[in-house]
Amino acid sequence: MRKLKSENIPLRSRIALKRFENQVNRKTKKYGRYKGEQVQISIFGHKIIYAPERICLYSANSENDQTYIETMKFVSKLNSVSKSEKIFIDFKSTIRVEAAALLMLYATIDNLIKEKDIKFRFSVPKENSALKKLLKSSYIYRLMNRSQIDYDFNNRRQLPVITGFDNQYVDHLLDYIMEFVYSDSMDPENEHTFGDAIQETVHNVGLHAYPDRDDREKQWWLLCQVIDNQLYLAIYDLGVGIPKTIVKQSFFMARLQNVYPKLYEQVMNISRGLALDSFIPYLVTHMTDAEAINLSMQPDVSSRKQDKHGQGSKSIKKLVDDTDGGKLWIFSNSGLYFKPQGQEPGLKPLRKPFIGTLVQWNINLK
């Protein structure tokens, strides 16, 4: 060790003392505490989007709706990417993906590939074999890899997410449910209930979800899965949502009068002589989206010619009321409609808006 010159000793001592005092002062402080969590933002030129721990929509119906909020934030992040961007979805924290959310995730990715030409890569931890299996069987892997997608309805295996237009694949799907889910024991009455409900739901997508699009652009995504002895049947569209289209339906005022008479009176008071379109903004601020969905699910309340429309809701509700343990969920815009078999529906506002519309039945299998 080199011997210090005697004249440098006080200076060195002062520096050492200062360093020691500084260390003592900062002992309880954290560096970079205002910078937030450090996360990697890109890998191989792909922007990383982290999937949440639970990808789930059903918590929207409970007091703690945090998993719903996290799921919608995740989907919003995906939707906010720029055209032709490369995205890496990291599922390292994800422990559970539930049926309806899986359908929504598939549709979101499918739409981003078509509309924005997004290139996807993804990673799932090796040890999470259940999630790997789910993403594979739903065809999300194939979708992100842009592989050829064909559907095999003549196989007992779980069906992937199916996408189509109008009543495309509806009969194939019903054949599958009859043969493989109900093992050919479904009676003709039940077959009609299922057939009517699914046909009317996809018909409603064509009619109400995409009012300004051509027939070939009225796309839906469907998931039919058996989980824990329950049949989950969910149909999703990326349309404008029920609350936005219901107010333009010919049967709207009759149903409003019958179900929400006070609001009807208010509307009538301000709208004398004005066209319906002119007081839609008033309705939007005085009626929740859940109430609007509830109106869309009401039976005919008048005997007007225009009441022929809006019939699909009866078919959709019938499937729930006629099947053991039936539950109906409808998410659309900022509203949730939830109806268990034989009970009145529950209406709930959503803290974070839903993108598109999802209609789901859960049915107990005997």
Added chain:
Amino acid sequence: MSKVLNIVKDFSPRPYGRYPSDGDYCGEIFRKTLLAPMLKSALQNNETLIVNLDGYNRYGRSFLDEAFGGLIREEGFTIEQLRNHLCYKHSLVKSIPMLIDERIEAAAKSTSGGA
């Protein structure tokens, strides 16, 4: 005397939808091309038209409403004429003729021509 119209054989094995925008086998096309002309002929000849719905169990409500309810709303038949000259049956699914009954009743209430 009666005439029989078999939807599956004479129209389509898989009818679907309400309007032509839903496809060629929708309720409106069925009504305009087969159901209404045959019912008119049955009325003129004082016969009964029997619509056999067998062979398909998945009729959607929109198809049935547009086809049968449309007879009153769009074609100008009265509910009495339908009661006297139209018969419909499905041998396995009783709820299908019941649903047609319901849509005909609703159509009759919605028009002044109905009973």
